[in-house]
Amino acid sequence: WVKPVQGFISTTAAKLVGEFTGTLKSQCCHSCGRGAMAPQAFEKAALQCESSSGSIGSASSSPSSSDSGCGSGDEETEPLSSCQLLRRIAPIAAVSAMMHIFMMLEIHIYMPYLYSRVPCCVSPENMLGAHYDITDPLMIKAMQDEALAHNLTLNVAESGHLAACSLPHFLKTSQLWSFSPRCTNKAFVQQSAQGIMAVMKPTQKLFTFGILPIVGALADSWGRAPVLGLMGGGLMLACGLSALDAFTDAAWGNGLVYVSGCLFGLAFQPKDSILSGAVADLMGDDMVNKGRTFVVLRTVDSALSFFVNIFIYMYLCEHRDSYFLAWMAFGGVALLIVLVVVTCMQETLPQHLRKAVDGHAFIPLYAQGQSIGLVCKDTVLILQAVMAFLFYIYLLGYMTTKTSYLTLIGFKMEEAMLPEILASASVFVLAAVLMPLITQIGIWNMSIIGNLMFAAAYFFAGPFTLLVNMSGPYLAAVMLQNAVLISFPAFQTIVSQRLGPEDQAKGQSAIMAIGTLGAVVGIPFYNQFLFDATSHGLDRAKTPIVSMCLALMCAAIAVAVRRVAWVKQHRADPLDWPSSPTNRPISGDQL
Numbered sequence: 309w310v311k312p313v314q315g316f317i318s319t320t321a322a323k324l325v326g327e328f329t330g331t332l333k334s335q336c337c338h339s340c341g342r343g344a345m346a347p348q349a350f351e352k353a354a355l356q357c358e359s360s361s362g363s364i365g366s367a368s369s370s371p372s373s374s375d376s377g378c379g380s381g382d383e384e385t386e387p388l389s390s391c392q393l394l395r396r397i398a399p400i401a402a403v404s405a406m407m408h409i410f411m412m413l414e415i416h417i418y419m420p421y422l423y424s425r426v427p428c429c430v431s432p433e434n435m436l437g438a439h440y441d442i443t444d445p446l447m448i449k450a451m452q453d454e455a456l457a458h459n460l461t462l463n464v465a466e467s468g469h470l471a472a473c474s475l476p477h478f479l480k481t482s483q484l485w486s487f488s489p490r491c492t493n494k495a496f497v498q499q500s501a502q503g504i505m506a507v508m509k510p511t512q513k514l515f516t517f518g519i520l521p522i523v524g525a526l527a528d529s530w531g532r533a534p535v536l537g538l539m540g541g542g543l544m545l546a547c548g549l550s551a552l553d554a555f556t557d558a559a560w561g562n563g564l565v566y567v568s569g570c571l572f573g574l575a576f577q578p579k580d581s582i583l584s585g586a587v588a589d590l591m592g593d594d595m596v597n598k599g600r601t602f603v604v605l606r607t608v609d610s611a612l613s614f615f616v617n618i619f620i621y622m623y624l625c626e627h628r629d630s631y632f633l634a635w636m637a638f639g640g641v642a643l644l645i646v647l648v649v650v651t652c653m654q655e656t657l658p659q660h661l662r663k664a665v666d667g668h669a670f671i672p673l674y675a676q677g678q679s680i681g682l683v684c685k686d687t688v689l690i691l692q693a694v695m696a697f698l699f700y701i702y703l704l705g706y707m708t709t710k711t712s713y714l715t716l717i718g719f720k721m722e723e724a725m726l727p728e729i730l731a732s733a734s735v736f737v738l739a740a741v742l743m744p745l746i747t748q749i750g751i752w753n754m755s756i757i758g759n760l761m762f763a764a765a766y767f768f769a770g771p772f773t774l775l776v777n778m779s780g781p782y783l784a785a786v787m788l789q790n791a792v793l794i795s796f797p798a799f800q801t802i803v804s805q806r807l808g809p810e811d812q813a814k815g816q817s818a819i820m821a822i823g824t825l826g827a828v829v830g831i832p833f834y835n836q837f838l839f840d841a842t843s844h845g846l847d848r849a850k851t852p853i854v855s856m857c858l859a860l861m862c863a864a865i866a867v868a869v870r871r872v873a874w875v876k877q878h879r880a881d882p883l884d885w886p887s888s889p890t891n892r893p894i895s896g897d898q899l
Contacts, residue, residue: 393597393604399653400586401608403536406645408609409616410543410575410638414505415728416620417638419711420487420721421550421631422501422565425558428491429473436472439842440496443469451475454484472496480627487721489629495841498712504562505708506835508569513827515570516577520824523578524585524817529663531655532586539574539582540645546571547639554632577820580800584816588804589656598804599751602797607735610789614732617725624722661809680818686806688876689819691869692799695862696823699759701830702858706766708831709839709851714781716841716848717773727785734786735793751798752870758795759863761787763856770852774845784852802869 394401428434442448448470455462460476475492478484486494527535549568553560583605591598623634683689714724749757765787773780800816807815838850 393601396590397587397601397604399648400583400656401605402648403540403645403653404579404583404605405608405612406641406648407539407543407575407579408613409641410572411579412613412617412728413572414707415710416617416624416725417631417634419501419505420624421554421634422504423487423497423721424489424629424631425553425565426488426491426497426500428488428493428496428500430490436493436496438472440472440493441469442472442475444844451478451484454478454482481720483718483720485627485721487715494715498715498841499839502709502712502835502839502841504565506832507562508566509704509708509831509835510828511566512569512573512576513824513831516573517821517824517828520578520581520817520821521814524581524814527582527585528657528661528814531657531662532582532589533649533653533655535582536579536653537646537649539579540642540649542571542574543642543645544639546574547635547642551632551635551639554630554635557630577817577824581816581820584800584804586656587800588807588809589658592809593805599754599797599801602800603793606793606796610732610735610793614729614735617729617732621722621725621729624725627722680822682807682815683818683822688869688873689803689806689815691865691872692803693819693822695759695865695869696799696819697826698858698862698865700823700826701833702762702766702855702862704827705830705834705838706769706851706855709834712839712841713769713848713851716843718778719781727782728789730782731785731789735789738790738793751801752866752873754794754798755802755866755869756863758791758798759859759866761791761794763859763863765791766852766856766859770849770856771846774849802873 428436442451445468448464448468451470452462452464454460455476455478458479460478462470462476463474465471465474472493475486477489477492478486484494486492486497488497491497523535546568549564549571553564553568558565584602587598587601587605591601620634628634683693711721711724714727715721765784768780768787769784770780772783803816803819834851834854838854840847840850843850
């Protein structure tokens with residue numbers, strides 16, 4: 309059934325890309341007051357739109373600047389067209405999309421890479437205990453049938469069980485394949501890989517927690533582009549270390565995994581904090597266009613991820629024993645990030661806003677204290693920080709166990725990519741619908757809706773899948789991707805609006821650092837305590853069920869954030885808040 313799904317995905321993606329491109333063209337032409345036009349005239353009109361919106365990535369161009377024919381008026385009520393946004397942030401969007409590939413490692417290449425490193429049953433030190441014996445009668449029967457069909461030797465003990473180390477190497481195309489060329493016990497391979505993840509990811513998050521204030525201080529002093537270039541160099545080093553580990557068959561233990569894993573953390577919160585600062589540089593206090601810009605960035609991220617996921621799916625279908633070539637390819641992407649930053653990206657931070665780097669910024673605890681002090685001055689930011697803490701627990705906890713969870717409930721390793729490919733295609737549709745509706749929905753409501761969509765996604769991934777239908781992971785992936793598209797821009801915009809122009813990177817870094825602490829707590833909890841490769845029945849869905857509960861808690865906090873922001877604004881200026889379409893609250897009775 310995989311081939312029909314592949315055909316459906318490719319056909320649907322082609323249609324969606326065409327529809328999304330057409331929507332962008334029509335929005336561009338409408339915003340410039342030119343009406344419908346022939347496709348061959350679009351490029352000329354787009355260039356004219358660009359001329360009215362300023363140079364790409366230039367901090368000096370005002371979001372509300374107008375020319376003869378392209379929007380004029382109040383920047384809060386006249387949002388920029390999609391073509392203007394895309395052209396203004398093109399280099400930023402390219403860097404964001406390429407770094408987003410490294411953010412998604414856990415759901416495509418990283419877990420198969422960790423599986424391939426696991427040895428067992430080759431020496432007395434790595435013999436397996438009775439906990440990994442096969443005792444499920446249905447599983448034993450499936451293994452016997454598979455062994456008989458392919459002339460494999462399978463020894464059943466007198467107790468009727470299969471000893472953990474007595475399993476043969478099943479074919480790599482079989483659902484019974486262990487995912488490792490050096491171990492035949494699938495449950496042990498999965499549990500061992502999750503154990504490595506339970507150490508590597510918290511270490512990565514502690515590393516990012518320490519460098520976030522340094523990154524923020526450097527970005528507010530040197531500018532955004534130089535720091536992004538350094539991050540690209542760090543990702544190149546991480547890919548090189550991973551390639552070395554794969555080439556040597558993990559001859560040096562897990563040390564290279566932990567070091568490279570820390571460096572991959574540069575593509576997470578540090579990158580987000582700097583890109584948020586760059587968007588704030590370009591858009592100023594314009595909440596509408598700022599939110600639309602973040603949506604555009606997430607859409608471009610998903611667009612590139614869609615094509616990358618297809619290539620990774622085809623690569624995983626080859627069931628290679630080593631992932632050396634894969635890491636070399638990722639190293640090429642990291643090199644491309646550096647080249648784009650150096651050759652294409654103009655600096656967005658105005659010279660008059662740059663500040664000298666305080667030497668205390670290189671003392672992590674002191675720097676974090678200074679950054680978190682910015683957050684503690686605002687109740688809205690405090691609640692956003694609490695939400696970030698819980699959010700990173702449930703999101704990264706589930707993401708780091710997702711591949712093992714899907715293979716535990718019956719997916720092949722490469723099939724775990726199919727829901728992500730479908731989900732990436734679906735983002736195009738929602739983005740085309742969401743862009744013109746942001747002013748009506750409002751940033752505050754987007755935050756609430758996003759967390760509710762996360763909760764719905766985990767319901768489909770867990771209880772729905774095991775109790776109703778195996779289509780649950782596909783529905784869940786679509787909901788998750790679209791929840792990210794809705795909630796991340798809302799979160800970044802809300803935080804950005806509460807900070808001054810000189811504190812954008814540091815404030816975003818402080819919120820991300822608090823979220824990082826949530827990941828440090830949540831990832832070991834999910835990988836070591838919730839996930840169990842030997843579980844059966846509904847116990848297999850413990851990770852999505854816990855994430856669903858935490859997502860509902862975040863939705864409740866988002867409601868509280870909106871209410872607190874309304875009260876603070878109403879006290880400051882009772883007549884100002886209701887007049888803004890982006891900040892319009894619901895009444896107390898409706899709440």
